[in-house]
Amino acid sequence: MPLHERDIYYFFDVTLAYLNKITGNEIALRNPTLEFQTLVFSAYTGLIHLKGGAEGFVYVTASQPFLQQLYTARHSEGRFTEENCLDVMNDITSEIAHNVHKRFGPSLHVSEPHIFSTVPDDPIEMPPAVFVQPISWHNELAYLVLGLTSSESIQS
């Protein structure tokens, strides 16, 4: 059973809600794009695979300064390390996975988050198109990327 458009948008809602909670509603959305040939990866990425009602993946990828700001917003003290970057990214992706699982239950299988820096360890097959939503906070960028394998994953 394909997901409804509004259900698909839930991926965006839950991500933005989480980021806005940390940043005090300072997240700004920039103009989205559809990409047909390349996947965008920033310094750190958290990816989850989707199976069932929707087939494909969703991931968040962010620059180190973006994650550092998030880290600082939550922890006023402590030295910022690469491990912190991975932890922050893991928190974001786990939040998405948790909420998506809570909402859709067994109708949509959500994989464990895969967290990596630079590029993925395992190759990701490029779907026909990916939806890229740039997110900015204090001029630093992150991207929320949705890649569905076919239009049949969504119904209106």
Add this chain to the structure above:
Amino acid sequence: MTGTEIYKRTAAYERDTGSIRLHAPEWKLLLGFDGQRSLAEVALSMEISFADALPLTEKFLQQGWIEEQPISLDQYLKRTGAPSVSAIGSTVTPAVVWHAPRTESSTPPPPLPLPIEKKIIEASSATDVTPSAQGPRGPLRVGALVNYLLSLADNNSLGNLLVYRVFLRVPPELLQAEAIASVHLVNDSSLIRGEKLQQAIANAVNELTKRPLPDNVFAPA
């Protein structure tokens, strides 16, 4: 406000678009302002009465989401049905249409001039043409296609997903053949000339919305 004013959406709108909350008919009108059609034309095409459109337009102006778009002499003459400047041999400089380049920034950088061919196409498209008078279709304007699909959805977010769904149905090889690597969901200035790709997009739109592509997404041939 007489209805002849032409409005376009502003950088402030692009910046705030994620946080704007409007009712569906309000979005419909707001997204209709394309810097080419008059308020009356937009209201008519959106099936919104002029009386309803006026206060909404005032509201958008006050919020800074739209601004009036002055038009060139050539565009004015075309709108009034007079011969074009070039046709009557005037020495007045022909209309130059500035086109926003692709950008992911919410604040558009300074515009760049277009090649002559594109200027002519864009200038001509400022005039609404009925299907019967239009003749053969020209290139498909991606920006106009996106705006059309957005106008069919309840809000911008769902509209963006509708555009995504349309392009998921388009064979990637056709996009590659036209060197279309991406589509910007705001102010995309690309033109699609290939008939196969145009047809594939039209089919996808029809399958998803049960509507044909309107003529105004095509530039004149």
